[in-house]
Amino acid sequence: MSKETKATGRVVKSTGSWYQVELPKTGETIQARIRGKFRLGGKKLTNPVAVGDWVEMNIDTAENTGMIINILERKNFVVRQSPRQKHHLHLMAANIDLALLIVTVVEPKLKQGFIDRFLLLTEPRDIPVLICFNKCDLYSEEDLLIAEYLSSLYREIGYDSLIVSATKKIKTDQLKLKLKGKTTLVTGQSGVGKSTLLNTLQSGLNIKTGDLSDYTGKGQHTTTFAELHKLDENTHIIDTPGIKTLSYNNLEVMDVTHNFREFFQVSDRCRFNNCSHRNEPGCAVKEAVEKGSISELRYQNYLIILDEIEDQNYWERHTDY
Ligand SMILES: Nc1nc2c(ncn2[C@@H]2O[C@H](COP(=O)(O)OP(=O)(O)OP(=O)(O)O)[C@@H](O)[C@H]2O)c(=O)[nH]1
Ligand SMILES: [Mg+2]
Ligand SMILES: [Zn+2]
Incomplete structure (x- = not known):
């Protein structure tokens, strides 16, 4: 007969149906599962439990496996449309202090709007974001100007930013300092490093990395599952698989309007209080774009996202699945 005990631990890796849960006292990891279907805001979740979650389990002491019976209340979480099932949501991580968005101007080329699209995942929950331009050792003079331009643009609206090189260890000490004492979600397109x-930040981690040639072809992912790594007692990082595209199945127009933070700051001066900042008269956001105090680039990306969401929501309401 097998015996059961109860324990609480933190999810450090999720591989589909199994979760690796680390027990805080011993550091031992238990393979655990969860039963049932889970939803968030009316949408099905592909993964009910996220890396970073604290869970309660019943542990079968003979098998040394766990059954998750409760997910403890989350401080926050980052959720996106599932890359595989467009009507589902996918939890990227839970209980984080910082989101580190890694981008690069070259290899792979930065997709227009990618940074702004990502910020819509963190902004609703007030999660601080550090935007890191990696691979600066490969930048031409023009690439460097682009990185510097974008870096100061985001800094001006309140997002921290750094230009680094992982392989040449440029500014990586500075980056390490910014992560100290925090749990950080590390994310970005595939192949950005x-x-x-x-x-580089921690010798001995030995995380598998990809060959550059992998990314010129079909862009396969080297990291396939999210995993939490410990840098020191109080510092953790969650490495995640690369993002190919970011679409939204869980946003309305007003969610976008409210979460472009510098737009929101001036929007109380728009004539209409539900102004979408497109064609409405007396729009303070459009005025700020014309004056140059709001970035034209951010505004163009905003318009593209709004159109896309309106289109998608229209078809969802007018199609039977
Ligand atoms: N020149 C240069 N190459 C880098 C730098 N950082 C990473 N690379 C290279 O970029 C390639 C991809 O690196 P990875 O670390 O596997 O990228 P990733 O973002 O983890 O990719 P996924 O796990 O697929 O999401 C590897 O060949 C790295 O050597 C850098 O600062 N400079
Ligand atoms: Mg990786
Ligand atoms: Zn407006």
């Missing part, structure tokens, strides 16, 4: 950067 997330895992390489983490290996």
Whole structure:
């Protein structure tokens, strides 16, 4: 007969149906599962439990496996449309202090709007974001100007930013300092150097990284599951698989309007209080764009996202699945 005990631990890796849960006292990891279907805001979740979650389990002491019976209340979480099932949501991580968005101007080229699209995932929950331009050792003079331009643009609206090189260890000490004492979600397009950067920050992590040639082809992912790594007693980082595209199945127009933070700051001066900042008269956001105090680039990306959401929501309401 097998015996059961109860324990609480933190999810450090999720591989589909199994979760690796670390027990805080011993550091031992238990393989655990969860039963049932889970939803968030009316949408099905592909993964009910996220890396970073604290969970209660019943542990079968003979098998040394766990059954998750409760997910403790989350401080916050980052959720996106599932990359595989467009009507589902996917939890990227839970209980984080910082989101580290890694981008690069070259190899792979930065997709227009990618940074703004990502910020819509963190902004509703007030999660601080550090935007890191990696691979600066490869930048031409013009690439560097682009990185510097974008870096100061985001800094002006309140997002921290750094230009670094993981392989040449440029500004990586500064980056390490910014992560100290925090749990950080590390994310970005595939091949930008997330895992390489983490290996640079901590020798001995030995996270698998990709060959550059992998990314010129079909862009396969080297990191396939989110995993929490410990840098020191109080510092943790969650490495995640690369993002190919970011679409939204859980946003309304007003969610976008409210979460472009510098737009929101001036929007109380718009004539209409539900102004979408497109064609409405007396719009303070459009005025700020014309004056140059709001970035034209951010505004163009905003318009693209709004159109896309309106289109998608229209078809969802007018199609039977
Ligand atoms: N020149 C240069 N190459 C880098 C730098 N950082 C990473 N790379 C290279 O970029 C490639 C991809 O690095 P990874 O760390 O596997 O990228 P990733 O973001 O973890 O990719 P996924 O796990 O697929 O999401 C590897 O060949 C790295 O050596 C850098 O600062 N400079
Ligand atoms: Mg990786
Ligand atoms: Zn307006």
